[in-house]
Amino acid sequence: MTGHDPQPLQKANRSKGAKPEKKRVPGGAKGWPRMEKVTQEDGTKKDAYEKAGKHGLSKLMGAVGTENEDFAIGIFSQVAHCEGTASEKVMHTANFRGAMMEEIAPRDAIETALAAQMVATHCAAMEMARRLRDADHLQLRDSCERTLTKLNRTFIAQVETLKKYRTGGQQKVTVEHVHVHEGGQAIVGTVSSGGGGRKRRRSQTS
Numbered sequence: 062m063t064g065h066d067p068q069p070l071q072k073a074n075r076s077k078g079a080k081p082e083k084k085r086v087p088g089g090a091k092g093w094p095r096m097e098k099v100t101q102e103d104g105t106k107k108d109a110y111e112k113a114g115k116h117g118l119s120k121l122m123g124a125v126g127t128e129n130e131d132f133a134i135g136i137f138s139q140v141a142h143c144e145g146t147a148s149e150k151v152m153h154t155a156n157f158r159g160a161m162m163e164e165i166a167p168r169d170a171i172e173t174a175l176a177a178q179m180v181a182t183h184c185a186a187m188e189m190a191r192r193l194r195d196a197d198h199l200q201l202r203d204s205c206e207r208t209l210t211k212l213n214r215t216f217i218a219q220v221e222t223l224k225k226y227r228t229g230g231q232q233k234v235t236v237e238h239v240h241v242h243e244g245g246q247a248i249v250g251t252v253s254s255g256g257g258g259r260k261r262r263r264s265q266t267s
Contacts, residue, residue: 092120093159094137096152124163125173136173143181144188158184165223172223179219186212 094117122133140158144151161180167173186209193205 092117092122092124093163094121095159096141096155126167126169127173129170132170132173136177140177140180143177144184154184168227171226175219175223175226179216179223182212182216182219186216 118130118133121137122128122130125133125136127133140162141155143158144154158180161183162173162176165172165176165179167176189205189209189212193202193209196202196205
């Protein structure tokens, strides 16, 4: 057998009687449109987003947690084109960004805007990591490394911001083991100090 077989695993599974994997429905259950190969009138093919229509727009609005059509279309356009269209793998990278938005699963407009920034930051960080790998002199490597570090810190901050927004800024602390000697007291809750003195909520031991 000569040439490169792009799907050896799938063919091997079929030969063993295994059921082939189901193809992902364009747009998916979560509603983010996917880019696909479209045949033009002259027979050539180009990368283009599926024609969503009204039903597809409703699914997209659900995917980004909004009832505002303009917001849904706008955020979709920003995420879809945040890396430009120069890459020969634009279809794959665009679908990756859409999949990342789906996995973050924003619930409202604020979460959607933050999720879009997270996607852009992550993609920029990975691109900078590629440039760092290919850098051929020290000055360029230092520049790429500094930028990559800043992008990684930004992404971590964005994740923490999303987490705080979803939990209302509340933190849950679980105490598994507390040892109190005879005659001692255990402090349960928040200990704060201010102009009015220290306030404590205590649990008296017997």
